[in-house]
Amino acid sequence: MNGTETIGVVAIFFAAAFTNNILLTMYLGMCSFLAVSRQVKTAIGLGVAVVFVMTVTSAINWLAYYFLLVPFGLEYLTYIVFIIIVAAFVQIVEMVIERVSEPLYNALGIFLPLITVNCAILGAALFMIIRKYSLASAISFSAGSGIGWMIAIIAMAGIRQKMANSKVPKGLEGAGITLIIAGIMSMAFMGFTGMISLN
Numbered sequence: 640m641n642g643t644e645t646i647g648v649v650a651i652f653f654a655a656a657f658t659n660n661i662l663l664t665m666y667l668g669m670c671s672f673l674a675v676s677r678q679v680k681t682a683i684g685l686g687v688a689v690v691f692v693m694t695v696t697s698a699i700n701w702l703a704y705y706f707l708l709v710p711f712g713l714e715y716l717t718y719i720v721f722i723i724i725v726a727a728f729v730q731i732v733e734m735v736i737e738r739v740s741e742p743l744y745n746a747l748g749i750f751l752p753l754i755t756v757n758c759a760i761l762g763a764a765l766f767m768i769i770r771k772y773s774l775a776s777a778i779s780f781s782a783g784s785g786i787g788w789m790i791a792i793i794a795m796a797g798i799r800q801k802m803a804n805s806k807v808p809k810g811l812e813g814a815g816i817t818l819i820i821a822g823i824m825s826m827a828f829m830g831f832t833g834m835i836s837l838n
Contacts, residue, residue: 648779651772655783658831661759662791663824668759672792673817675747682796684736684743686789688751690782692732693760696725697781700764701774721764722755729755759788794824 661667668689675685700721708714733751737744744751754760763784767777798820807816 648775651776652779652783655780656787656790657828660787660791660828661762661784662788663821663828664832665762666825667762668757668788669821671753671757672788672795673814673821676792676795676817677799678746679793679796679800681743681746682792683789684740685747685751685754686792688732688736688747688754689757689760690785690789692725692729692754693763693785693788694778694782696721696728696760697764697767698774698778699724699728701767701772701777704768717765717768718761721761725760725764726755759784791824791828795820 655661659665662669662672671685676682703720703724704714704717708717708720713720729752732754733744736747736751763781767780770780772780795817799817802816811819
């Protein structure tokens with residue numbers, strides 16, 4: 640990898656994490672973001688799991704696409720193959736977390752298996768194919784997207800914990816104020832737009 644390619648890979652990483660944050664600018668992965676962002680500890684656990692799953696499955700999906708689907712003319716199976724790879728890998732991660740940290744496993748609850756259907760993970764895999772990334776760029780993009788997703792959920796969890804003792808107008812309690820905060824965070828991340836672009 641020469642110097643120009645390295646700069647490109649680094650630029651893709653930072654663009655995916657900040658300027659084109661997969662959660663706050665593309666709104667992928669919102670369901671688990673809103674549901675699990677009540678406690679910082681849980682948000683960190685899920686964030687790390689999403690980064691790990693997104694990075695590894697994107698690399699596996701890239702290899703499967705270019706070395707299995709394309710050579711045999713099976714591109715029409717892309718969605719199915721990508722989902723199967725993500726589901727199998729999430730199952731492995733779930734078993735590992737259960738063995739290593741049972742409190743984290745219990746805290747994540749039903750949302751750990753829901754990483755399988757987190758559209759941000761499938762979205763990252765599809766974006767790398769649509770944009771024709773090399774393997775290094777695909778790994779950089781998916782790692783940056785995962786870290787951007789983790790930054791967003793940890794920031795939301797921190798704000799929601801601080802707001803636990805705040806007075807919120809009755810009509811905005813719960814989901815209302817959470818969506819307003821998400822909108823403000825989204826505008827803040829969109830402020831990075833134009834610094835680095837993936838398009």
